[in-house]
Amino acid sequence: MYSxxxxxxxxxxxxxxxxxxxxxxxxxxYISFYEKRVRKIxxxxxRLRVLGIGLTLSTVILTYTITFLVLYLCKRVNIxxxxxxxxxxxxxxxxxxxxxxxxxxxxxLLKEGKIIEARKQLSYIVGRDTEHLNEKxxxxxxxxxxxxxxxxxxxxxxxxxxxxxxPLAMAYKAINTLDSMVGYKEGIYLYFGWSSARLDDVVxxxxxxxxxxxxxxxxxxFKMDFKNCFKIIRRDRRNHASPxxxxxxxxxxxxxxxxxxxxxxxxxxxxxxxTIGDAIKELNKEHIIDAIKLMYGATILYLLIYxxxxxxx
Numbered sequence: 001m002y003s004x005x006x007x008x009x010x011x012x013x014x015x016x017x018x019x020x021x022x023x024x025x026x027x028x029x030y031i032s033f034y035e036k037r038v039r040k041i042x043x044x045x046x047r048l049r050v051l052g053i054g055l056t057l058s059t060v061i062l063t064y065t066i067t068f069l070v071l072y073l074c075k076r077v078n079i080x081x082x083x084x085x086x087x088x089x090x091x092x093x094x095x096x097x098x099x100x101x102x103x104x105x106x107x108x109l110l111k112e113g114k115i116i117e118a119r120k121q122l123s124y125i126v127g128r129d130t131e132h133l134n135e136k137x138x139x140x141x142x143x144x145x146x147x148x149x150x151x152x153x154x155x156x157x158x159x160x161x162x163x164x165x166x167p168l169a170m171a172y173k174a175i176n177t178l179d180s181m182v183g184y185k186e187g188i189y190l191y192f193g194w195s196s197a198r199l200d201d202v203v204x205x206x207x208x209x210x211x212x213x214x215x216x217x218x219x220x221x222f223k224m225d226f227k228n229c230f231k232i233i234r235r236d237r238r239n240h241a242s243p244x245x246x247x248x249x250x251x252x253x254x255x256x257x258x259x260x261x262x263x264x265x266x267x268x269x270x271x272x273x274x275t276i277g278d279a280i281k282e283l284n285k286e287h288i289i290d291a292i293k294l295m296y297g298a299t300i301l302y303l304l305i306y307x308x309x310x311x312x313x
Contacts (some may be wrong), residue, residue, distance in 0.1 A: 001310045004161055006302060007090035016099035023092050023170060027063060027177045032056065035182065038192060040092050050190035056178060056195040057119065063174035068165040089166035093157040093173050096299055099149050100292050103142050110135055110195040127264040139285050144260050146291040147252035148245050152176055154208035154299050155214065162306055201243050208244035211298060212237070215251035218297035222255075222290065225280075229254035232277050236261075239274040246276060253277025256290050 016022065034055050041047065067089060074081040101195050110119035118138050119130040126141050133141065156176075161169035162222055175196070183197035212233050220226045232254030233247065239261060240246035246261075253260045257280035263272045281287075 001307065003087045003166075005156070005303065006087045007094065007161075008090045008271040008284065008299075009262075010055055010087065010098075011094055011097045014091075015101055016092075016095060020228050022171055023067075023089070027059065028181060029172050030062070031059060031178060031181050034058070035192075039188070044190055045191045049194055052182070052192040054196045055182070056175075056199055059178055060171050060199075062172050065170040066168045067170040071166060086166050089170060090161055093161060093166070093169040094120070095149070095153040096295060099146060099295065103288050103292055105148050106138065106142050107288045109283055110138065114176035121277070127266060132265075133284065136270060139283050139287055140258075140260060140262075141257070143256070143283070143290045143291045144289055145250055146288070146295055147249045147260070150215070150252075150295040150298055151208045151211040151244070151248040152204065154295065155302055156204055156277055158299070158302055158306070159210065160203075160206045163213070172203060174204055182247055192295070204244040208247040209301070212247040214249040214298035215248065215255060215294050216300050218301050219251075219294065222293050223295060224255040224290070224294070226255075226258050228257060228278075236274075238275045239276045249276050252291055252294055255294060256283075256287050257281040258282075258287055260285040 018218075023257070038048070038051050038055075071082060071086055071089070074085045102121075106118050106121050108119060109115075115135060115138070118135075121135055122133070122138055123130045125145055128141065130138070130141070131310040157169050157172055162288055164171075178193075178196035179200035181196075182193035183200060184190075184193055185197075215225065215230055216229050219229050231249055233250045236250040236253070237247050240249065247258050250271065255275045257278070259275050259277045259279040261276035263270055265271070
C-alpha cells in the first residue's frame with residue numbers, strides 16, 4: 001500500500017522526466033524489433049495472426065518476469081533497495097502529472113491565442129490531423145485525451161498494481177504499449193495486431209467502468225453535473241469503436257455538459273464517429289482544466305478506497 005501511495009506522490013513531484021530510462025521505452029524497442037522481423041516474412045493472414053499472438057504473449061510474459069526477477073534480486077540484496085526499486089516501477093506505470101502537463105501546455109497556448117503552436121503541440125499527443133483545427137476542436141481533442149487516459153494511464157495501472165503489485169502493473173503497461181503500437185485495423189496490423197488489441201480490450205474492461213463510476217461520484221465536488229453525467233454514461237457508453245474508451249469520455253462529457261466524439265481526419269481521410277454527450281455548453285479551453293480536475297478527483301478517490309480496503313476500514 002505504502003509503495004503505491006509513494007509512487008503517486010513521486011509522480012506529483014516529478015511527473016515523467018525527459019531522458020529517464022522509462023521501462024515502456026524498452027518494451028517499445030522489443031515490439032519494434034519483433035515487428036521488423038515479421039515484415040520480412042510473407043504476409044499470409046493466418047501466419048501474421050500466429051506471429052501476432054507470439055508478440056503479445058512474449059511481450060507480456062517477458063515484462064512480468066523481468067520485473068518480478070529484478071524485485072526478487074533486490075529483495076535478496078537489501079529490503080530497502082527492494083522498496084525503492086518497487087516504488088520506481090510503480091511510479092513509471094502511472095501518468096497523472098504527465099497528462100496534466102501535456103494538456104496544460106495546450107491550454108496555455110490557447111489562452112495566449114497561439115493557435116498554430118497549439119495545433120502542433122496537440123499533434124504530439126493525438127493521432128488525428130491537427131493542421132486545420134480551430135480552438136473548440138483543439139479543446140475537444142485535449143478533453144478526450146485526458147478523459148481516455150484517465151482510465152488507460154492512471155486508474156487501470158492503479159487497479160492492476162493493487163491486485164498484483166509492480167509485475168502485474170508493468171504487464172498491463174506492456175499490453176497498453178502493444179495496443180498503441182500494433183493494435184490497428186489496417187494493413188498487416190489487421191491480423192498481426194489482432195491479439196494485442198483484443199487483450200487490451202479485455203484487461204481494460206473493468207478499469208474503464210470503474211473510472212466512469214469514480215468520475216460520477218466526484219463530479220459534484222467540482223460543481224459538475226452529476227445527473228447529466230449518469231445519463232450520458234448510460235446512453236453513450238458504447239459510442240466508440242473501443243468497448244471501453246467511451247465510458248470515461250461519456251462520464252467527462254456528461255459531467256462537463258459538453259459534446260465529445262464526432263468525426264475527425266486521420267492522414268487526410270475523414271473518419272465518421274458517433275458523438276458522446278450533449279452540447280449543453282459550448283466547449284472551450286476552460287474545459288481542459290475541468291477534465292484535469294475530474295482526472296485527479298477520480299484518482300484520489302480510487303486511492304482512498306484502496307487504503308480503506310487494505311486497512312479494513
